[in-house]
Amino acid sequence: MNVSVVGESLESVRADAIVVGVYAEEKKLREPAARVNEAAGGALADVLAAEKFQGKVGNVTHLHVNGKPAARRVVIVGLGRRADTTAEILRRAAAAGLRRARDLGARAVAIEVLGDRLPARQRAHAVVEGAILGTYTFDRYKREKSEKQVDSLQLVEPDSRERREAAEGARRGEIFAEATWFARDLVNAPANDVNPTHLAKVAQDIAKAGGISVEILDRADCRKLGMGMFLGVAAGSEQPPKFIHLTYTPTGRRRTKKVAVIGKGITFDSGGLDLKSAEGMLRMKDDMSGAAAVLGLMRALPALKPAVEVHGLIAATENMPSGSAVRPGDVLRAMNGTTVEIGNTDAEGRLTLGDAICYASQKLDADEIVDMATLTGACVVALGPLVSGLFSNDQALADRLLAAAEAAGERVWQLPLVDEYRENLKSDVADMNNVGPRGGGAITAGLFLKEFAGDRPWAHFDIAGPAFVEKDTPLSPKGGTGCAVRTILAYLTDAGR
Ligand code: BES
Ligand code: MN
Ligand code: ZN
Numbered sequence: 001m002n003v004s005v006v007g008e009s010l011e012s013v014r015a016d017a018i019v020v021g022v023y024a025e026e027k028k029l030r031e032p033a034a035r036v037n038e039a040a041g042g043a044l045a046d047v048l049a050a051e052k053f054q055g056k057v058g059n060v061t062h063l064h065v066n067g068k069p070a071a072r073r074v075v076i077v078g079l080g081r082r083a084d085t086t087a088e089i090l091r092r093a094a095a096a097g098l099r100r101a102r103d104l105g106a107r108a109v110a111i112e113v114l115g116d117r118l119p120a121r122q123r124a125h126a127v128v129e130g131a132i133l134g135t136y137t138f139d140r141y142k143r144e145k146s147e148k149q150v151d152s153l154q155l156v157e158p159d160s161r162e163r164r165e166a167a168e169g170a171r172r173g174e175i176f177a178e179a180t181w182f183a184r185d186l187v188n189a190p191a192n193d194v195n196p197t198h199l200a201k202v203a204q205d206i207a208k209a210g211g212i213s214v215e216i217l218d219r220a221d222c223r224k225l226g227m228g229m230f231l232g233v234a235a236g237s238e239q240p241p242k243f244i245h246l247t248y249t250p251t252g253r254r255r256t257k258k259v260a261v262i263g264k265g266i267t268f269d270s271g272g273l274d275l276k277s278a279e280g281m282l283r284m285k286d287d288m289s290g291a292a293a294v295l296g297l298m299r300a301l302p303a304l305k306p307a308v309e310v311h312g313l314i315a316a317t318e319n320m321p322s323g324s325a326v327r328p329g330d331v332l333r334a335m336n337g338t339t340v341e342i343g344n345t346d347a348e349g350r351l352t353l354g355d356a357i358c359y360a361s362q363k364l365d366a367d368e369i370v371d372m373a374t375l376t377g378a379c380v381v382a383l384g385p386l387v388s389g390l391f392s393n394d395q396a397l398a399d400r401l402l403a404a405a406e407a408a409g410e411r412v413w414q415l416p417l418v419d420e421y422r423e424n425l426k427s428d429v430a431d432m433n434n435v436g437p438r439g440g441g442a443i444t445a446g447l448f449l450k451e452f453a454g455d456r457p458w459a460h461f462d463i464a465g466p467a468f469v470e471k472d473t474p475l476s477p478k479g480g481t482g483c484a485v486r487t488i489l490a491y492l493t494d495a496g497r
Helices: 033-039 043-050 087-103 120-134 160-188 196-210 219-225 228-234 284-304 349-363 377-383 395-408 419-425 441-453 485-495
Strands: 002-006 017-024 060-064 073-081 108-112 152-156 213-217 242-248 258-269 309-319 331-333 339-341 368-373 388-392 412-414 458-462
Touching: 002 120, 002 160, 017 033, 017 087, 033 043, 043 060, 043 073, 060 087, 073 087, 087 108, 087 120, 108 120, 120 152, 120 160, 160 284, 160 485, 196 213, 196 242, 196 258, 196 284, 196 309, 213 219, 219 228, 219 349, 228 309, 228 331, 228 349, 242 284, 242 349, 258 284, 258 349, 284 309, 284 368, 284 485, 309 349, 349 368, 349 441, 368 395, 368 485, 377 388, 377 441, 388 395, 388 441, 395 412, 395 458, 395 485, 419 441, 441 458
Parallel strands: 002 152, 017 073, 017 108, 108 152, 258 309, 258 368, 368 458, 388 412
Antiparallel strands: 060 073, 213 242, 242 309, 331 339, 388 458
16 A cells, blocks of 8 residues: 655545544534535535434444545544544544445545544554554455455645654554564465465565565574474474574664564464364464564564664474474473473474574573564463463563553553462473463463573563454454564564663
8 A cells, every 4th residue: 555645635635535533422523524524515414413423433434425525435434532532543443444445446545644632643653554454455365356455545634734743653654554464464374385485585585675684594504503492393394494583783883772573483383293173273374473473573674774683583383293293202402401391292382482582592692582472372261362461571671562562552461470380391301391281371381481581681472362363353354463563663663762
C-alpha cells in the first residue's frame, strides 16, 4: 500500500473512498465529518440517524455520493467516547474503515488523521498502521486472487502546522505494519516451502536490500561452536539446519548498546520421537513465528535507523522423528558446556534457543538479550490466545519491554520465574532435564532458558498464543499475526533509548 500525507480537505480529495470518524455520545458532528456532511447536503447525518449509528468502537457504515464530496464512497467509523480515545482504538477504527472501503471496491482511499485528542504523530502512526494491518490478506497459494485491494492511502492533514508530525508518524506506522506483514507472510506460508534454507535465503535478501550484514552458519560451523542442543534437535530432519545471524549497525558513533534479538525458528514441529497428535501437529508450521518476527524487524531497521546495535539470531531447524533423531533419555551438550537430558523431544524450542542465547552472550557479548518463541502450550493455557507471556531476569528490562508493548498495542503479561521451580529441571544423569511437570510449564521453560543467560539482562516472550489466531481479530485475519514485531521495533526505536 502506497502511503502519502496530503493537505487537501477530505471533501475535495481525489480518491475512490474517504474515511471519517464519528465519536459516540455527541450531539453534533465534529470536523472533518461535519464538512463532509455539508458537502454531501446532509446525507451523512441522514444515514447516521436512519441507522441509529452510535459511534461505538467497531461500528462502521457507508454511503454513496455523487460528485460531492469528490470521492464517491464515504465510510464512517465509530471512535467511541472522545475522552476515552487510545491509539489502539484509532488502529482498529482505521482497520475497520479500510476493510469496508476495500470491500466496496475502492483502490485509492483517503482517511482523516482520526482522533483529535492525541498528538498528531501518534494518531498518524496508529491510523496508517491500523489501515495496513487490517487489510492484510494471504492468497499466494490460491488460484483465485482477490480483486479487491487498496493500493493507495492518502492521510489527510489540512493543518500545515501538524503535517510534518503527521508525516513522520505515518512513515513509522507504515514501516511497523509492513514489517508485520512480512512476518505474517512467512508464518502463513507452509513448512514445505519455509524450511531453514529458505529462512537463510530470506535473511540474505534482507541483508542485501538493507545494507546490513549477515552470516549463515551450517551444521559444521555450529558443531565447531559446540551447539549440541541445537544440532540435537536438527538430527532427525532431512532439512539441513541453519544458524542465521543478521547485524544492524547504527551509522556514525551513536551506538548506545548492543541488543541480541532471538527468534524461535522451528520451521515445523512434529514433536520428534515424542510425536505430537494429529491435532497438536496441525498448526506447527507456525513454530517459526519468533524467527519471522526477527526477520520482519531486522528488515525494517535500516529505514528506522535506531541508535542501537541489533543482532538478529535464529537457530533454524525442523523437529522431526527419524532413525537419526534425538531420543528421549539422550544427553546433549550446550554451547556453554551444560549437559541436558532429553526428557521430551517435543520440548525442542528451549534447546535451540538455549544455544542461541549462549551465542549472544559468549560470541557477541550482547548487553541485552530478548527472545521471542512459540514455546509452550502451557502459556496459552495461562493467558489464552491473545496475550504473550513475558519472563525476565532483569526487572528494568522487563519494564521497558512492557512499556514498548503498551505503546505498540500488543498484549503482554509478565509471569514470574519462580526460583523454587528450578528443581523441577533436575536430571539424574545430566546438569538439567529439558522438561518439568505439567503445572507451570511456561515458567519451567522460562527457567530453562534463564540458565543460559547467566547474569546478562535477558527477557523472553512466549508468543505461543498470539502468534497465530484461529479467527479474525480487529487487526489480523485468521492465521499468522506477526506478533512481537511492533513491540520490539518500538523498544529499539524509543523505549530502548
Ligand atoms: N511449539 C510447541 C509449543 C506450542 C504448542 C506452540 C501449542 C503453539 C501452540 C513446543 O515446542 C512444544 O511442543 N511444547 C510442549 C512442551 C512440553 C513437551 C514440555 C508443550 O507445550 O506441550
Ligand atoms: Mn515442540
Ligand atoms: Zn515447538
